Amino acid sequence: MWADPRDKGGMPPILPLDDQSIAIAVDHIRAGRLVAFPTETVYGLGGDATNGEAVAAIFEAKGRPRFNPLIVHVPDMIAARGVGKFDKRAEELASRFWPGPLTLVVKRMVDSGVSELASAGLDTVAIRMPALRGARTFLAEVGRPLAAPSANRSGKVSPTTAQHVAQELGDAVALILDGGPCKVGVESTVLDMSGETPVLLRPGGVPLEELEEALGRKIEVAGADTAIASPGMLESHYAPALPLRMDAREAKAGEALLGFGPVSNATLNLSETGNLREAAANLFAMLRDLDSSDFTAIAVMPIPENGLGRAINDRLRRAAAPRG
Ligand code: TXA
Ligand code: MG
Numbered sequence: 001m002w003a004d005p006r007d008k009g010g011m012p013p014i015l016p017l018d019d020q021s022i023a024i025a026v027d028h029i030r031a032g033r034l035v036a037f038p039t040e041t042v043y044g045l046g047g048d049a050t051n052g053e054a055v056a057a058i059f060e061a062k063g064r065p066r067f068n069p070l071i072v073h074v075p076d077m078i079a080a081r082g083v084g085k086f087d088k089r090a091e092e093l094a095s096r097f098w099p100g101p102l103t104l105v106v107k108r109m110v111d112s113g114v115s116e117l118a119s120a121g122l123d124t125v126a127i128r129m130p131a132l133r134g135a136r137t138f139l140a141e142v143g144r145p146l147a148a149p150s151a152n153r154s155g156k157v158s159p160t161t162a163q164h165v166a167q168e169l170g171d172a173v174a175l176i177l178d179g180g181p182c183k184v185g186v187e188s189t190v191l192d193m194s195g196e197t198p199v200l201l202r203p204g205g206v207p208l209e210e211l212e213e214a215l216g217r218k219i220e221v222a223g224a225d226t227a228i229a230s231p232g233m234l235e236s237h238y239a240p241a242l243p244l245r246m247d248a249r250e251a252k253a254g255e256a257l258l259g260f261g262p263v264s265n266a267t268l269n270l271s272e273t274g275n276l277r278e279a280a281a282n283l284f285a286m287l288r289d290l291d292s293s294d295f296t297a298i299a300v301m302p303i304p305e306n307g308l309g310r311a312i313n314d315r316l317r318r319a320a321a322p323r324g
Pocket of ligand 1: 039043071149188192
């Protein structure tokens with residue numbers, strides 16, 4: 001029987017990427033566990049993008065104090081179209097550069113099943129089809145889109161070997177698939193195709209010039225011009241339209257109460273058992289539900305400021321901040 005290596009503080013198995021190890025990895029992913037896997041760019045920390053708690057576990061493992069949107073990985077174009085809306089330009093870029101080190105940000109498909117946490121509550125989603133064949137085999141066998149940031153702790157460099165992953169995140173993953181050193185060695189280029197004009201959000205494996213040539217136009221670069229939102233600014237885009245206050249014990253007249261822990265007076269409860277992973281998984285969907293309700297404001301009960309609670313509170317604080 002499989003034992004969770006984290007229980008013993010031990011190291012997860014590192015297995016060469018082949019049909020056998022992929023079959024084991026698929027079982028882990030379907031059970032909501034995390035698996036590190038190689039791509040041509042860097043190693044990814046993969047979890048089922050349709051399972052909010054698996055996505056929350058990714059943020060927990062990375063130790064990031066914020067929910068930034070993650071890249072959703074797919075094996076083929078059919079899967080990609082199930083996750084995001086591809087207009088003609090996006091289809092053309094995909095057919096030219098996929099599989100490969102390009103990530104396209106497009107509008108989310110409404111029924112994609114991808115957890116709102118994976119795209120941090122945005123109405124867009126970042127999608128990538130990796131070039132490494134074994135990675136695509138793994139994705140095809142899983143049969144679900146995989147959320148996968150680089151498999152390093154927050155603030156550390158991205159891993160390009162299985163050993164790097166083991167050193168950084170060994171205690172957080174059930175298995176490390178070893179595909180040898182990554183050929184590209186830098187992350188994918190992130191191109192936002194969700195608006196009128198294409199915007200480069202992150203330089204990476206595909207050069208900007210090649211994208212400009214394919215599109216037949218100049219591409220704006222985020223951050224180079226103050227008029228264009230940087231990825232960091234995009235992250236904070238989503239906030240409920242209703243006013244929000246934190247550290248509430250009860251609702252005032254007209255307010256919805258978003259609960260945490262065993263309480264009976266909550267309109268919705270992020271986690272009745274006080275589980276931060278469950279709360280993170282529910283956060284964006286519940287804010288959205290309350291936002292489209294008849295209430296006039298949202299009051300949120302206190303969330304402890306540790307582990308995933310930091311990222312939850314970060315998002316709530318920004319939603320509660322006065323708006324201009
Ligand atoms: O090479 C790679 O892309 C690696 C391998 C594992 O595939 N993955 C990776 O994922 O670097 P991640 O999640 O660490 O990269 C996320 C990047 C961030 O810059 C984030 O801001 C941007 O993609 N991003 C994701 N979703 C977005 C969205 N909806 N809108 C704007 N930017 C988004
Ligand atoms: Mg990274």
